[in-house]
Structure formats: structure tokens, C-alpha cells
Amino acid sequence: MRPVTTSRTSLPLWIIALIVFGVLAILGITIGLLVHFLAVEKMVYYYQGSFKVLDIPYNRNYERETSPENNYVSKILETKMVDAFQRSSIYRQYINSQVITLVPESNSMTAHIWLVFKASRSMKENTRRRIESILRDMLSDHSGSLTTEPNSLKLVEISKANAEKIINNRCGRRARMSATYDRVKGGSSAREGEWPWQASLKINGQHYCGASLISDRYLVTAAHCFQKTLNPKNYTISFGTRVTPPYMQHYVQRITIHEDYIPGEHHDDIAVVLLTEKVLFRNDVHRVCLPEATQVFPPGEGVVVTGWGALSYNGKYPELLQKAPVKIIDTNACNSWEAYNGLIQDTMLCAGYMEGNIDACQGDSGGPLVYPNSRNIWYLVGIVSWGVDCGKINKPGVYMRVTAYRNWIASKTGI
Numbered sequence: 151m152r153p154v155t156t157s158r159t160s161l162p163l164w165i166i167a168l169i170v171f172g173v174l175a176i177l178g179i180t181i182g183l184l185v186h187f188l189a190v191e192k193m194v195y196y197y198q199g200s201f202k203v204l205d206i207p208y209n210r211n212y213e214r215e216t217s218p219e220n221n222y223v224s225k226i227l228e229t230k231m232v233d234a235f236q237r238s239s240i241y242r243q244y245i246n247s248q249v250i251t252l253v254p255e256s257n258s259m260t261a262h263i264w265l266v267f268k269a270s271r272s273m274k275e276n277t278r279r280r281i282e283s284i285l286r287d288m289l290s291d292h293s294g295s296l297t298t299e300p301n302s303l304k305l306v307e308i309s310k311a312n313a314e315k316i317i318n319n320r321c322g323r324r325a326r327m328s329a330t331y332d333r334v335k336g337g338s339s340a341r342e343g344e345w346p347w348q349a350s351l352k353i354n355g356q357h358y359c360g361a362s363l364i365s366d367r368y369l370v371t372a373a374h375c376f377q378k379t380l381n382p383k384n385y386t387i388s389f390g391t392r393v394t395p396p397y398m399q400h401y402v403q404r405i406t407i408h409e410d411y412i413p414g415e416h417h418d419d420i421a422v423v424l425l426t427e428k429v430l431f432r433n434d435v436h437r438v439c440l441p442e443a444t445q446v447f448p449p450g451e452g453v454v455v456t457g458w459g460a461l462s463y464n465g466k467y468p469e470l471l472q473k474a475p476v477k478i479i480d481t482n483a484c485n486s487w488e489a490y491n492g493l494i495q496d497t498m499l500c501a502g503y504m505e506g507n508i509d510a511c512q513g514d515s516g517g518p519l520v521y522p523n524s525r526n527i528w529y530l531v532g533i534v535s536w537g538v539d540c541g542k543i544n545k546p547g548v549y550m551r552v553t554a555y556r557n558w559i560a561s562k563t564g565i
């Protein structure tokens with residue numbers, strides 16, 4: 151028999167090369183993706199925690215979110231936390247830390263805190279342990295004025311949704327905004343969620359006035375916004391940065407106008423509005439803080455007025471919410487002969503610039519004038535009320551002074 155030379159059917163070299171190349175490529179991409187997801191890509195993690203502050207005489211004011219006592223202790227603790235994290239090895243992962251509530255006990259109090267960090271997936275557990283140990287060290291350090299108990303520290307990771315719910319239920323805070331704000335007439339457009347308490351009061355669907363959300367059912371605005379009609383059915387309220395289309399539209403159940411307000415006059419130009427349904431707080435819609443009646447906002451303080459009012463007197467209206475940085479003006483200066491010549495009562499407040507230019511205008515009425523305290527928590531200090539023209543020299547905007555009406559607001563709303 152003739153031997154048969156069986157030439158093994160081998161694949162051509164180029165196909166083998168292609169297969170090897172393909173396998174290597176898939177392997178490379180897989181490893182690359184794994185490394186990216188586990189080590190490179192930074193995720194945001196949220197934490198909730200608590201610890202004890204010792205040797206504090208019981209005082210129920212600590213519990214009230216806008217009390218000077220609460221702000222004083224919270225500010226100290228927040229400064230301690232920022233310092234500790236920024237001096238730590240994970241300073242690059244640190245995003246935010248805040249005191250949420252203080253719960254006073256007989257001779258101590260519990261501080262509830264809220265933290266945000268970024269970390270890669272693979273470093274997640276490690277980061278949590280580092281945060282815990284940095285906080286524990288901070289609590290053991292008693293060089294400051296407060297005694298804190300390191301063994302009382304609790305820290306757990308929470309979901310983004312829960313973290314946002316916690317912040318959005320507090321007054322005057324902004325979930326995503328950075329601590330700085332860059333700086334109506336002479337204003338600039340607001341970013342989404344920058345002024346989450348700003349509302350538009352509409353008559354038959356048309357923007358008519360501004361208003362501020364002070365709880366999940368109440369707003370404050372100006373009394374003169376109800377001159378056309380007192381029927382709640384004619385009004386709607388919307389939020390967000392645009393007036394049209396209305397975002398998160400609500401209906402009005404009751405309008406309460408200050409009993410001493412007289413149409414055509416400027417004093418007691420304040421009203422509260424009760425909505426038919428609760429507002430579901432979100433990042434871009436939640437309440438502003440009301441100052442205590444005794445709080446003082448001295449002349450020269452920087453404040454911000456926001457609204458969809460005219461960009462100049464009898465001028466165009468903006469599509470987007472506008473913000474204008476202004477300053478509180480001394481009432482005596484505002485009552486000078488060149489300015490308002492004695493028309494400013496002590497229940498009113500002037501804000502803007504004697505040089506003019508930056509000011510509230512028609513359609514901003516009822517809207518907020520807000521002040522950020524040292525913890526960057528925003529307080530309603532004024533309600534846009536009146537003024538001569540807009541942005542004119544020696545004619546700054548005039549606002550209702552919210553501290554003067556703090557008790558009136560409480561009597562009408564229970565807030």
C-alpha cells in the first residue's frame with residue numbers, strides 16, 4: 151500500500167494570530183474595566199452618625215434648629231469635623247459634613263451628623279473605617295471648649311436617597327450646592343436647586359408675585375399680592391427655576407393677610423398662604439429657615455434677593471429665576487432726606503445699594519431676601535415689598551423685616 155502522507159490540516163498562521171490577539175484584547179479590556187470600576191472610578195458614599203457631647207446643662211433650646219444655642223454648638227462641631235478630615239490622609243475623599251440635630255439630655259447632648267465622601271469601590275470599607283477612626287480621634291481631643299465622648303460614636307452608611315431626605319427636611323440647606331454662591335435688576339440667572347424655597351404665586355396661571363416656602367404647607371409672601379382677588383381658587387403656586395411650564399404646581403387653601411395691612415399703604419405688607427396639599431421636599435424644593443424674633447441682621451450684611459420680576463422698571467421679564475446680591479442698609483440712612491425721607495418704619499428693612507443698579511423690581515414682590523449664616527444655612531430676613539422705581543440712586547428696595555413679624559407668622563401657622 152502506498153503510504154498516505156496526511157498533511158495535518160493546520161490553520162493558517164494569520165488566523166491563529168488573530169485568535170491570540172482577540173483573546174488578549176478581551177482579557178485586557180476585562181482587566182481594564184475591573185481596575186476602573188474597583189480602583190479608579192470614584193463613588194459617592196453617605197453616612198449618618200452620632201456622638202455625645204458631655205457636661206452641657208440641659209437646655210431645650212439646643213433642639214430648636216434655628217436657636218443661637220443650636221447654631222453655636224453645631225458650628226463648633228462642624229469646624230472640628232472639617233479640620234479633622236482636611237488634616238487627615240483621606241482629605242481628598244472628603245466632600246461634606248454637617249450637624250443635623252442636637253438632642254439635649256439631662257447633663258449632655260447627642261449630636262446627629264451627616265457625612266459625604268467619595269471613594270473607589272475597592273476602598274469603600276477602608277474609607278468607612280478611616281472616617282470612624284478620624285472621628286474617634288477628634289472626639290478624644292478635648293483641646294476645644296466642648297467635651298466629647300469617643301466611645302459613644304456610631305457611624306453607618308446610608309443610601310443617597312435617605313441622605314438627601316435628611317438634608318431636604320432641614321430648613322435653609324442646599325444638598326448639592328457648593329459652600330460658595332457666586333454672586334431682579336442687575337442680577338444673574340439662578341442654577342437649579344440654588345433657591346429651593348422660592349415659589350411663584352400665579353393668578354390664573356400668570357406669574358404675579360414671589361413667595362417663600364417655610365414648611366411643607368405654608369408660604370409667606372406680601373399682602374399686596376392679593377389686591378386683585380382674595381379667592382384662593384384664582385391662585386396657584388409653583389417652584390423650580392422656570393415660571394413656565396409650572397413645576398410642582400400646588401393649589402391654595404387659605405390666604406391670611408396681616409390684619410393691619412391697608413391696601414395702598416406700605417406697612418404690614420405680609421401674608422401667609424396655606425396649600426391644599428403638602429409639598430414633597432426634594433433637592434430643588436424645600437423650606438427656608440425663619441429667623442428668631444430676636445435675631446439681628448446688621449447694616450452691611452450681604453444678602454440675596456431672588457425672583458422672576460422685571461429686569462428693569464416697566465422692562466422685560468426673565469424666563470429663569472434671577473438672583474441679586476445686595477447689602478442691608480442702615481434704616482437711618484434709608485430714612486434720610488435724599489432717600490425715603492422717614493417712610494421706613496422699624497418693621498421694614500432697606501437692602502440694595504444707595505448707588506442703585508442692583509435691586510428687586512416689579513413681580514419680585516412677596517419673594518425672599520435671604521441671608522446665609524456662618525454654617526451656610528439660609529434665613530429669610532426680608533419679603534420684597536416696595537420701592538421707588540428699580541435700581542435708582544438713593545432708592546433701594548424696601549422689604550418687610552421678617553424678625554418683626556416672626557411672632558405673627560407663628561400665631562397664624564404654628565411654625
Ligand code: 4AZ
Nearest residue numbers: 510511512515537540547
Ligand atoms: C413692585 O412694584 C416693586 N425696587 C417691587 C420692588 C421694588 C419696586 C417695585 C423695589 O412690585
